[in-house]
Amino acid sequence: MTAGSRSRALGTAGRRLDPALALADRIARRAVWIGGALLLAAAALVSVDVTIRKLFTLSVGGADELSGYAFAIGIAWAFPFALLRRANVRIDALYQHLPARLAAALDLVALIALAVFVTVLTRYAWEVVAGSWNLGALSNSQLKVPLWIPQGLWFLGLALFFATTAMLTLRTALALLAGDLATVRRLAGARSIEEEAAAEAAYGKTLAATSERAAP
Numbered sequence: 001m002t003a004g005s006r007s008r009a010l011g012t013a014g015r016r017l018d019p020a021l022a023l024a025d026r027i028a029r030r031a032v033w034i035g036g037a038l039l040l041a042a043a044a045l046v047s048v049d050v051t052i053r054k055l056f057t058l059s060v061g062g063a064d065e066l067s068g069y070a071f072a073i074g075i076a077w078a079f080p081f082a083l084l085r086r087a088n089v090r091i092d093a094l095y096q097h098l099p100a101r102l103a104a105a106l107d108l109v110a111l112i113a114l115a116v117f118v119t120v121l122t123r124y125a126w127e128v129v130a131g132s133w134n135l136g137a138l139s140n141s142q143l144k145v146p147l148w149i150p151q152g153l154w155f156l157g158l159a160l161f162f163a164t165t166a167m168l169t170l171r172t173a174l175a176l177l178a179g180d181l182a183t184v185r186r187l188a189g190a191r192s193i194e195e196e197a198a199a200e201a202a203y204g205k206t207l208a209a210t211s212e213r214a215a216p
Helices: 003-015 018-054 064-085 100-135 146-175 181-188 193-214
Strands: none
Touching: 003 146, 018 064, 018 146, 064 146, 100 146, 100 181, 146 181
């Protein structure tokens, strides 16, 4: 097999993963909305609890515990969306000046390192959930929440993050081996200032359109 045919074969194999990544993107978009709603609900609950405690010397009870669950679940469910949108923080002072092929290789190395970390994290998260289920563990509070429920939702977000990271790493590796540096940058590269500005502009247009539709 010649180098050209090998590159075409790798490129074709990579493109076969695109529908799976598109599905992961749709799931991640819904998951991040749910995670955001949980955080807003936690903030509202804590605000109500603080207000009632200040005005009436009463307490909702369990607000801190429930907000902790909501924070952990919401953050875990937002991880896949942040990964696919390349919204994670990266130190790119040197990266911007590297040759394209070296930058692409480092993008893949970063994804592989993330995949290893997520694999370990997801494994131990499952052990936590399984342990709580087997023990019938309850929270040490008045609510007596079965711990496998919030832990299971937390694990579900991490499992989605693991699957997304694995697919993205494989897709990026195939693109790099095929010499498709543009795809590597699109999937895993640090966002440039221009891309950040374009994303902010698109978000502003979305907000403006939403406001116009909501206006009487």
